[in-house]
Structures are given as structure tokens and as C-alpha cells.
Amino acid sequence: MNCPTKRNEDAEILLDYCARKLAPLQTAEFEIHLKQCPDCSRLVEAQKEVLAALKAWTPGPVSADFDARLYARIAAEEAQAAPAWRLWLRRIFQPPVPYPLWKSAVPLIAACAVLAVALSVRMPDSVDHRLRADKVDIEQVEQTLEDFDILTPAVQAPAGSM
Amino acid sequence: MALIPAQPSANPRVKKDMEAVAALDRDAELMLRVREGDDISFALLLERHRGPVVHFLYRMVQNPSVSEELAQEVFLRVYRSRATYEPTAKFTTWLFRIATHVALNWVRDGKKEKGQESLDEQVVDGVDRQVRDRQPTIEQEMLHQVKMTEVRQAIDALPAKQRAAVLMHKYEELEYAQIARALNCSESAVKSLLFRAYEALRSRLAHMAG
Numbered sequence: 001m002n003c004p005t006k007r008n009e010d011a012e013i014l015l016d017y018c019a020r021k022l023a024p025l026q027t028a029e030f031e032i033h034l035k036q037c038p039d040c041s042r043l044v045e046a047q048k049e050v051l052a053a054l055k056a057w058t059p060g061p062v063s064a065d066f067d068a069r070l071y072a073r074i075a076a077e078e079a080q081a082a083p084a085w086r087l088w089l090r091r092i093f094q095p096p097v098p099y100p101l102w103k104s105a106v107p108l109i110a111a112c113a114v115l116a117v118a119l120s121v122r123m124p125d126s127v128d129h130r131l132r133a134d135k136v137d138i139e140q141v142e143q144t145l146e147d148f149d150i151l152t153p154a155v156q157a158p159a160g161s162m
Numbered sequence: 163m164a165l166i167p168a169q170p171s172a173n174p175r176v177k178k179d180m181e182a183v184a185a186l187d188r189d190a191e192l193m194l195r196v197r198e199g200d201d202i203s204f205a206l207l208l209e210r211h212r213g214p215v216v217h218f219l220y221r222m223v224q225n226p227s228v229s230e231e232l233a234q235e236v237f238l239r240v241y242r243s244r245a246t247y248e249p250t251a252k253f254t255t256w257l258f259r260i261a262t263h264v265a266l267n268w269v270r271d272g273k274k275e276k277g278q279e280s281l282d283e284q285v286v287d288g289v290d291r292q293v294r295d296r297q298p299t300i301e302q303e304m305l306h307q308v309k310m311t312e313v314r315q316a317i318d319a320l321p322a323k324q325r326a327a328v329l330m331h332k333y334e335e336l337e338y339a340q341i342a343r344a345l346n347c348s349e350s351a352v353k354s355l356l357f358r359a360y361e362a363l364r365s366r367l368a369h370m371a372g
Contacts, residue, residue: 011353011356011357012338012353015331015353015356015357015360019331019332043364046364046368047360047364049364049367049368049370050360050363050364050367051332053309053312053313053367053370054313054317054328054332054333054363056306056309056310056313057221057310057313057314057317059216059217059220059221059226060226062212062213062216062230062233063230066212066216066230066233066234067205067208067212069234070208070234070237070238073234073238074238074241077238077242
């Protein structure tokens, strides 16, 4: 095996060994080399220390409003690019912050419910009114016919007596 | 936010691309759905990669507010280019290529001096809080703070490209080929960058042993 400290091309073995990314066969081969090469041993120890020091450096958490700020920027960009009606439709069906689709149907369901209540309140009244009008008409006709029946003998009597 | 499992797409273009990326990764599949207008897939991608991208940029620029601002720019670019996205590589390679480009531009534009906070004043690192949770002695905490400051200074002293290579190699565990694509150079150039970068770090941080 070529010594990784001698050739830059072989340095990858050293890096991969320390990062535990080397294949098992190469690892075994390199460990044999390590026992014979003090330069490589020193380098491996130093590299492991560097990696341990870097591992200890952990950044803090991301701000809670990161997504909200990003979606606001996306919305602002789209507002500049798209016509108003398309944006309005998109806000309903494809909001930047996703939410369940059923929520879009709530205003429609509410509007349908209001319409149904309004119709059910209005319709019986109009039907009754029409029925009453029909009933009055029939009564008037019957009354007129009865009046004719009463008047007819009175008109015919003088003719019979003659 | 409700996480909805991705459903098979009916679009033949997406279907064809899906088959092509089947061997690549799930992120590329999600990005193809974003291309078709699925914003929930974008939210999933953001959820998966928000942390790694912000942390990579934080280590690059060493300023929490600037790193978040740059990360927003990265995800904004991802969203902007959704219509032209083609899954020719792993999604993380493409993502870190954008992130590296944004960070290197920021460094090149000389905004570093203006935006950088004093390294001594930084107590935002998660490790500081972890140490406090275990209730170390004041001496231990001070020693840790000194060590972390040295690590940050050692990373900061690296040339920007070497720094990006080390951060992608150590923290994001990207392959040499992926780092090469992100930095727009050859694999052998990446190995050389990494070797020189780790050499500089070994000489700067050698005294931290034990």
C-alpha cells in the first residue's frame, strides 16, 4: 500500500479511514500499514482530534418563524408576477401554507345551508296562498251556480201560469 | 401542518421522470411534484432540509441572522426554479450547489466584515445549551467556550472554497462527486481542497487534544 502522507492522490484513504467511510478490506489493509508507519499514525490521531473538535460545534435551532417568512416572500413574489384573479383562485385552492382541502368547502356549504333555509321558509307561504286563491275561485263559481238555480224557477213560473 | 403521503401521479411526464429518479432519491421525487404545482411536497422538502441548509450556511458565514437570510434565498431559488427542475443528480447535490453558490457570493461581495458578529460574543450554538443542561462547572464551561471559539476561528480562517468543502464533507457527509458538483470542480480538485483544509485545521487545532 502507498503511504497516504507521500502522495496527495492517496490522501483520500486517510480521510475516509478517519471518517469511517473506508470499505472493510481497505480498512484492514490500512490498519496493517498504520502499525508500520509512524507518520500515518500521527496524522490519523491528529485528524481524529480535528473531527472530534468539529463534531462538538453544533449550531442553535432555526428560528420558529423561518417558514412563515419564506412563504411570505414566495407570496410577495407571486403577487408581483401573477394577475389578481389567478392569485385569488390560487389562494383558495393552493394556499402557500397547506391546509386540508375540506376547509375550502366550508364557505360553500354555509352558503348552501343559508339558501336552503331561506327557500324552506319562503315556499310553504307561497303554496298556501296559491291554494287559497284556487279555493276562493271554486267557491265563487259554486255560489254563482246556486244563484242561477234559485233565480231560474222564479223566471219560469209566470210562463207556466199563462 | 398535515403531512400527506405522496400519491402516484397521472401525468406521463412526471411518471417518466419518476422512473428515472427511482434509483436517485425521494427528495427528487418530491421536487418533481413541486414542479407539478404540489405545494405540500415543497413543505416536506423544506421540513427535511431547512436545518442542514441553515446550519451549513451558519458555519460558512458564522452569523445566525445572515445564515437564515441566505437560507431563505436558497429555498426561494429552489421554488423559483421548480418549473425547469430536471432530476439529473441527487436533490441534495443540487440544493447544496445553490447553497454554496449563495454563500460564496456573499463572501465574495465582501459582506462578511459588515455582517459578522464578534466570535467571542456568540453563545447561540446548540452545544452551549447542551453543556449548560448538564450543569458543568464554570471552569468547564469556560474551557468549552474557548475551544468552540478556536474551532470557529480555525474554520473561518480557511479560504471560502476549502471551508465549503470541509463543511459538506464533515457535517453533510456528501460524497466527493457531490461536493465536486456543488463546487463546480473535479473530484480530484475536491480531494486536494479537503486535504489542504484538514492540514490547516490539524495545525491550528492540534493543541486541543485531550
